Amino acid sequence: MINKWFKHIGLVIALLFSAVCLANGGDELATQVQQSDAQIWAQLKDGAQGYTTSQSEFHAQPINTYDLRVLALRSDWLAPALMAALFGMIIIFVLFIKVNGISKLHHGFSGKLVHRWSKFDVSIHWLGAIPCLLLILTGLTLLAGRFFFQPWLSAGIWEAIVYGAKQIHDVMAIPFMIGWALMTTLWAKNQLPKMYDVKWFLVVGGYINFGPFKGKHPDAGFANAGEKMWFWAFALFGLVISASGMLLLFPNLFEPSRTLSLIALVLHSVSAIVICAFSIVHIFMATVMSEGGMECMVSGYCDENWATQHHNLWYDEIKANGTLKYKE
Numbered sequence: 001m002i003n004k005w006f007k008h009i010g011l012v013i014a015l016l017f018s019a020v021c022l023a024n025g026g027d028e029l030a031t032q033v034q035q036s037d038a039q040i041w042a043q044l045k046d047g048a049q050g051y052t053t054s055q056s057e058f059h060a061q062p063i064n065t066y067d068l069r070v071l072a073l074r075s076d077w078l079a080p081a082l083m084a085a086l087f088g089m090i091i092i093f094v095l096f097i098k099v100n101g102i103s104k105l106h107h108g109f110s111g112k113l114v115h116r117w118s119k120f121d122v123s124i125h126w127l128g129a130i131p132c133l134l135l136i137l138t139g140l141t142l143l144a145g146r147f148f149f150q151p152w153l154s155a156g157i158w159e160a161i162v163y164g165a166k167q168i169h170d171v172m173a174i175p176f177m178i179g180w181a182l183m184t185t186l187w188a189k190n191q192l193p194k195m196y197d198v199k200w201f202l203v204v205g206g207y208i209n210f211g212p213f214k215g216k217h218p219d220a221g222f223a224n225a226g227e228k229m230w231f232w233a234f235a236l237f238g239l240v241i242s243a244s245g246m247l248l249l250f251p252n253l254f255e256p257s258r259t260l261s262l263i264a265l266v267l268h269s270v271s272a273i274v275i276c277a278f279s280i281v282h283i284f285m286a287t288v289m290s291e292g293g294m295e296c297m298v299s300g301y302c303d304e305n306w307a308t309q310h311h312n313l314w315y316d317e318i319k320a321n322g323t324l325k326y327k328e
């Protein structure tokens, strides 16, 4: 009987002993793995080379550590700037409209609609505008999502969002570029700067409803000075974002150097920030700020009172040369 008890106690001691040994051994193993990870990582960062059958430039180097300043630039400046360009501009505009109010039609709606944009113009506007909005949202996810959205989401949901964002971003680039090319070439002649544009800026387009600006109606042709500024920013940064985007999307076709790829990455983000901030202003102006303005890009017509209040020189011109056309 005593023998049996000794056997049991011996077994328990042996089990406890082996558990302690295993735990110590596990700790040691984990430390060894960490050390070798750190070693491998250090070697990779020093440009360690492996073997591959590829013949392309830097083919044997497993990771790209060419210029890590770009990573810091993206996380510290570009990502927060794109967030500010979207959400910051929305907040600023909402506050501005709360304080200032919108620009009403002083004589109300006349009910007479004047032809302003052709059906083709309206179509190319939306061909460029809808992809542009999707590109802004998916681009924001790809650039800033990791820092601002990922911490709040589960791994599975975040992976699905990033995957979807990448697919949409790549596909939408094509209609955006077609819309951009058509709008910039077909509309440029109406967007050339004129001397009276300076006065438009000096009174902020007559959109301020208090102080010395109240009730001002600066001269404007087919496009006012603010619209011209948006148009040329869209033309220039649309070109930069399209060219840099193509380099990034088709590296095998254009074979950019590492330096050019990194420059393209930075220029792409900077252009996105500018286009995003301008787009928010543009959308607020069209939908909320300027009473009656939205009709232009729905039917292609505008109310006659909207035309005389916001684009007096254009209205006078089409009336004088007989091209004024009303909606039947």
Ligand code: HEM
Pocket: 116, 125, 128, 129, 130, 132, 133, 183, 187, 223, 227, 228, 230, 231, 234, 279, 282, 283, 286, 287, 293, 294, 295, 296, 297
């Ligand atoms: C919900 C979004 C948008 C709305 C409601 C909207 C509305 C409008 C309206 C009403 C006009 C005509 C203004 C006029 O006749 O004077 C216009 C013009 C224009 N839109 Fe948009 N737009 C939107 C988004 C965009 C986006 C994302 C882009 C960029 C791809 C864009 C590019 C332009 C350009 C270049 C013009 C001509 C310049 C100007 O008149 O401002 N729009 N838009």
